[in-house]
Amino acid sequence: MKVVCVGGGPAGLYLAILLKRQNPAHDVTVHERDPEGSAHGWGVTYWRTLLDRLHRHDPDSARAVAEHSVHWDQGVAHVRGQITRQPGDEGHGISRHRLLAILADRARSLGVRLEFGSEVTPDDLPEADLVVAADGVHSALRTRYADHFGARFQEGRNHYAWLGTDKVFDAFTFAFTETGHGWIWAYGYACGDGRSTCVVECSPRTLTGLGLDRAHEGEALALLARLFAGILDGHPLTGRSPAGGPLPWPRFRTLTNRTWHRGNLVLLGDAAHTTHYSIGAGTTLALEDAMGLAAALREHTALPDALAGYERRRRSELLGAQSAARHSARWYEDLPRYIGLPPHRMFALLGQRHSPLLPYVPPQLYYGLDKAAGRVDALRTLKRRLGPRVARALQSRSAGDRD
Structure with a gap:
């Protein structure tokens, strides 16, 4: 089979790995529009169950991922000057840059062609038996056939900023800070290479009241560092906006599609679905999509049957995560309902937000x-x-x- 994968994120690279492991004769090419090593984002989270599945599907890449990950088994919350710790499931963090490098190296070793700086548009699709749209939530391939796929976006109420810091957190860390314009909060987790990810979230009222919607990046980062000084211990926050530009504060958009395939074109990962970042499952679900599609292609000889089987199975498997994500996002949107509880009780209900x-x-x-x-x-x-x-x-x- 000749396979063209548009998008070199975790889903596309891992699918390429699995297909070559299933049959080295498959001709697999991954096209990524950005240069190699220019990954956006800071770190991604995953849980022990994913690592176990990675070991079953490809032990070599799983060992490399585990070696370059950090892990934690506690959560800590900073609320009203009090610190509360609770034991939790074994979580892991790895920098997105490192994860992509591991998957790219493994794909190359199996004979996958990786074309970086190669933007494939709907008008110049290479000839292939299967075209995989793994080009993210803004997928150009899905957008071209929008009427067929039936994409729907639901926007959350709160705004968020995805930041980094060289403060290395020893646990999954939550911090809630009260301001004169309402509450603002952050979740931080280590992701290796001496870095941590720090996601900041607040309501529209708090965003505009603090002036964060109009502040340039440097000004906004300095203000946020002051607000979360209790967890940063003097370490700065960093963003990735162009010099002098504003710090982006989007609302999260949950994507669903009426169908995931059209002819020999199939959606994978964020091109097919998104789940709110507060459950830390985006990368896990993308990798599981790759596992599901590879399995369907192995089990069915006819491509239409394989794509229908992949969509049917993954839709069913996603129901729990999608429900958890909706309730998790709502918990943060309704934060005033919980923030007045004693900190240990509030933190306990934070763990029950699904x-x-x-x-x-x-x-x-x-x-x-x-x-x-x-x-x-x-x-x-x-x-x-x-x-x-x-x-x-x-x-x-x-x-x-x-x-």
Whole structure:
């Protein structure tokens, strides 16, 4: 099979690796419009379950990823001058630049052609049996056939900035700072190479009240460093805007598509779907897309069957992550509902933000129920079963009231 992959991010590179491992005779080329080594972003997170899957699919690249990752098993929250620590699942961070370098080297070693600085447009697609659109949330290939794919974007309420720092966090770190214009918060995690990622988020009111929507990058970074001095310990924050330009403060856009394939063209990773950054699953889901597409191509001899099977399986597997992401984003949008709790309780509910039941139960009551459910198996089972049902019922009633 001749495969052309448009986009050299984690999804495209990992798919190329898996296809060459399945059949070295496959002719696989990855086209990336940016120069090699010019990756945007700071670091990405993933969890132990992904690392286990990487080892099963390609041990060589998995070992390299693990070797260059940092890990943590605690979360720490800074709220109202108090510090709260809690144990958590084993998390990992790796710089996006390092991850892409590992995957590119592995792909080359297997015979994949990597064409950097090569922008493929819908008007000049190379001849291939399969064309993979792994060109991100703004996919040009998907946009060309927008009516067919049926892309829909849902924009969140809050604004965010994706920043870096040379402060190396020893745990996944949350910091909530109250200002005269409302709360602003950050999550930070180490990603190797002596760096950490620091994502800052706030409501529109806080953004404009602090003047962050109009401040140039240097001014904005200095203000944010002061607001989060408690976790930065004197280390600066860094951005990536052009010199003298403003610091971007987008709202997160959740992307869904009506279908993921058209003829021999298929969507992969962020071109097919996005999930809110607060669950730290974007790269994991992109890599799992690659695993799913490679498996479907192995299991089905006819390309239409393979692409339909890939879409069907991945849509089903994504439901849990997409639900978690929606509830997680809502938790931060509703931060005033939780921020007045004692810090250890607020942090506990932060860990429960994926729950569909939480928005509909008074926070103090939910905290008590959750503590009890953790001690009694029957209560835990009841909570798990009731959550989606109560959420659906309340959402239905709310929609009826609006009508």
